[in-house]
Structures are given as structure tokens and as C-alpha cells.
Amino acid sequence: MNTTLLKLKKLQEVDDLVRARHKAMAESRTLLAVTSTKLKSGENNLAEIRRLQRDEEAKHRDLEGELKILAVKKKSNEDRLATFKNNIEYIALIKEANFLAKRVDEIENKALVILEQLEKRAAVIDTMELALTQIRDAITSQVADFKADEVASQNYLADLTTQRVALTEAIEPNLIKRYEEIAETKGGLVVTAALNSLCLACRMSFPPQIYNELQRNQKISVCPNCGRFLYWPDHNDFQPQTKLKP
Ligand SMILES: [Zn+2]
Structure with missing residues (x-):
């Protein structure tokens, strides 16, 4: 029996195990880095879409404010139409009434379009928040696995180092x-x-x-x-x- 060759073969096996463990640890680190990047990018996208949502909500509030002002003007126009004094005033009031009705119509349509967008975006935000929660959970679990693996790997590698030292001392x-x-x-x-x-x-x-x-x-x-x-x-x-x- 050639014990030297057996020891060399064993040394190769020990080195293969060390390399495999380092590779697995590097892969865990890469996985964690990839997930963290995904989270960061998801958070940035969510912040951007929330900013858009806030802008559109402000626009919607402005339009509703404008509708309130137009409603007051419309009421005043209707009051004056009930008590107009002459034909010229009547024609002017009718013209104003038509203008106000058209304006109200335009703003209501605009507000409706924005409202639909707000609802769609709110659904997107919900989905994104859910996805981010899942990524955060994955990170928590990956970090826990990684920490446990790291401790186990240190012990495992220390054991392999001991075996390696013994083998190298036993070979010429x-x-x-x-x-x-x-x-x-x-x-x-x-x-x-x-x-x-x-x-x-x-x-x-x-x-x-x-x-x-x-x-x-x-x-x-x-x-x-x-x-x-x-x-x-x-x-x-x-x-x-x-x-x-x-
Ligand atoms: Zn060869």
C-alpha cells in the first residue's frame, strides 16, 4: 500500500472541501448583496411612485377647490338670472352661465381622469409594498442563515485546517x-x-x-x-x- 499517495489524495479531498465551503460562503454573500440591491431599488421606485401620487393628489385637491369656487359663481349667476333687469344683462348672464357650465364640465373631467389614475397607482403602491415586505423577510432569513452558516463554517474550516496540518506534516x-x-x-x-x-x-x-x-x-x-x-x-x-x- 502506498500510504503517501493515500495521504496526498486525502489532502486533495480536504482542499476540495475547503474550496467548496469558501465558494458556498461567497455565494451566500452574493445572494444577500443581490437581495439588498433589489430592496434598495424597490424602495427607490416606491418613493418615486409615492411622490407622483402626492403630486396628483394635490392637483386633484386644486381642481376640487376650483369646482367649489365655480359653484359659488354659478349660484350667483342663477340668482342674478332670476332678477335680471334688461336684455343686455340677460344675454351677458346667459353667456356667463354657458362659460361656467363648460368650465365645470372640463374640470370635472380632469378631476375624474386624475381620480382614476390615483386609484390605479394606489393599487400599484399596495403591490409594491407587499413585494418589499417579502424582500425584507427574505433578507432577514438570509442574514440569519448567513450568520448561522458563518459560525458553522468557521468550525468546519478550523477542523479541516487541523486535518490539513496533520496531513502535510505526514507527507515528505x-x-x-x-x-x-x-x-x-x-x-x-x-x-x-x-x-x-x-x-x-x-x-x-x-x-x-x-x-x-x-x-x-x-x-x-x-x-x-x-x-x-x-x-x-x-x-x-x-x-x-x-x-x-x-
Ligand atoms: Zn494529466
């Missing part, structure tokens, strides 16, 4: 040096399985002699193309029941 320094160099240049994948005469990391085939070595598993073999440490997964040493003795 020159191999560790080579491991770290390959990890640095090959995206972290250093120990790889071989299928027949094929390196599964770089997908290049290697000479049968190396395949024979792998089947014996008595020495450390490296891929002549990518330089990674190779192992043959069908060898008994790499079966799941094999226990690595420290």
Missing part, C-alpha cells in the same frame, strides 16, 4: 512543495484519477508503463503531461473501505 516536504506548486498553477486539482492510460484531469493519455505502476501502487506516479499525481481508483487501496492510518 518535497512532495508537499510540489503539491502546492501544482495546486497554485492548476486550479487546485493536484491528485487525479486515471482511467486506463488516460489522465482524467488533463485528458491526455500516458505510456503503459505508468499504467502498470498505477496498478501496482507502490510509487508516486505523475502525469507526464500535466504533472499531477495520478492514482488508479480500481486499486484496493482506493476502495471506500480502505482506512488511512495516521
